[in-house]
Amino acid sequence: MQEETIVAIATPPGRGGVGIIRLSGPNAYAIGLHLTLKKQLSPRLATYASFLNDFGDVMDSGLILFFKAPHSFTGEDVVEIQAHGSPVVLDMLMKRCVNLGARLARPGEFSERAFLNDKMDLTQAEAIADLIHASSETAARLAIRSLQGDFSKKINALNEKLIYLRMYVEAAIDFPEEEIDFLGDxxxxxxxxxxxxxVKAIRSMATQGSLIREGLSVVIAGKPNAGKSTLINSLAGRDVAIVTDIAGTTRDVMREHILLDDLPLHLIDTAGLRESDDVVEKEGIKRAWQEVSQADCVLMVIDIHDKNKAAELSQAIQTKLPPHVPVIKIFNKIDTANLKPSQRGNDIFLSAKSxxxxxxLKAKIKELVGYQPAEGQFIARRRHLVALNQAEELLLNGQLQLHDARAGELLAEDLRLAHLSLCEITGEFTSDDLLGKIFSSFCIGK
Known part of the structure; x- marks a missing residue:
């Protein structure tokens, strides 16, 4: 239990009908009594009250609620003040709470206390932030599932199996005099x-959840006047980029965010890739290559009339990318060559204009990144995928130790490390640095 009492505004900045201030900690109840001059606050009962300043003057009136520990969000005594949503009034109430002994909460500190007081695990705490920042209905639904513990239950079930396996392996090591060959039976x-x-099944589901949460950085690259800006306009369904017949119209990076069947795509239109003496255009081309090198997927746009000249650019783009990053070649302007839309492997023949x-193209993007909406059962983050991948690699290595070397001690160590990797997901074993990084990204009132 924390010794300090914290306070924060729990509603978004700006004016509104209602503004909520939240207190949590050992002095939350006493501060609520001093603020209202009430003799007592009944748990889980909304009480109408006037909120008084240091001199006993009324600052505002509204509702005050008390949640007694451990039956609260944080597991501590919690008081919520529901006042009028004026930034000035809320600021006055905040100052009064600080004068009565509270301190301003850090971002995410309420959720951090809930985690530290075992009111939720780390994946559930992260799901709160993911729900607040959800970019689609699907993302919100998956965040709710994680908040309700769907992801945690799957990880905990894995850990139970892993613990049992570890015990069995340790027994085989500790009792070698037994006639039964535990390692070979x-x-x-x-x-x-x-x-x-x-592990593989859960990683597959987590991959879908991560795609829905974080989306994909999709860079549109190609020679000048190949139709890159027309393509981003077509994908966005509106005119977000200037389109002219003049080569080199796009000088800087342009970004647009869209949803592709609830998969967030962060589209990035870039300057045409060519040699140039123009200082401004050279800077735009430099930035274009930077975006290409950081992409999750590259759409390489080629004028259908210049398709025989695409090999050099394709090779240049591939050298900037890790092997796993997909490149889709888009042969544009088929309407000017009397061709029909078609697909050949990762090559798409289309008309961005029409x-x-x-x-x-949309179907190919989803295919190459492995997006399957039906599989996403919970929201997930990149750190979860890293931990699951580490656990899988360690278990695969353990298989080699068992089959090839019959090395029980090495297998036991791989199982121990895999267990630690899985425990990092729910926060059972997590460094303070990681916790600080996670909770600092939350809203202050959460």
Whole structure:
């Protein structure tokens, strides 16, 4: 239990009908009594009261609610003040609470206290922030599922199986005089195989949840006048970029955010890639290459009439990217060559101007990044995927230790490290630095 009492405004900045101030900590109840001059506050009962300043003058009136520990969001005594949503009034009430002994809360400190007081695990705490920042109905639904513990239950079930397997392996190591060959009887191999299957299944679901939460950085690149700006306009469904017949119209990076079947796409239109003596255009080209190198997916736009000249640019783009980043070649302006929309592998033939073939492109993007909406059962973050990948690699290495070397001690160590990786997801074993980074990204009132 924390010794300090914290206070923060829990409603968004700006004017509104109601503004909420939240207090949490050992002195929250006493501060509520001093603020209202009430003799007592009944738990979970809204009480109408006047809120008084240091001199006993009324600053505002509204409702005050008390949630007694441990039956509160943070697990501590919590008081919520519902006043009028004037920034001036809320500021006056905040100052009064500070004068009565509270301190201003850090971003995410209420959720951090809830985590530290075992009111929720780390994935549930993160889901609060993900729900607040959800960019689609699907993202909101998945965040709610994580908040309700869907993700945590799957990780906890993995850990239970892993703990049992660790115990079995440790027993095989500690009692070598037993006549039964524990390492070779097939039971450990079977349990390890089942565990790997479960980890892969959960990682697949987490990948979908991460895609929905974080989206994809999709960079549109190509030679000048290939139709890049027309393509971003077509994908966005509105005119976000200037389109002219003059090569080099786009000089700077332009960004647009869209939803593709609830998959957030962060579209980035870039300057045409060519040699140039123009200082401004050279800077735009430099920034274009920077965006390409950081992309999750690259749309390489090629004028259908210049398709025989695309090899050099394609090679240049590939050298800037890790092997796993997909590149889709888009042969644009098929309407000027009397061609129909088509697809050949990762090559799409379309007309950005008329929209012919755009649906082929959208389907190809989803295919290459492995997006499958039906599989996303909870929201997930990149750190969750990293931990799941680490656990899978360690379990695969453990299989090698078992089958090739029959090295029980090395298998036990791999299982221990895999267990730690999974525990990092829910926060059972998590460094203070990571906790600080996670909660600092929250709203102040959460």
């Amino acid at each position: 097939g039971k450990i191999a079977g349990m390890l195989s089942d565990l790997l299957h479960d 929209g012919l073939g755009i649906n082929l």
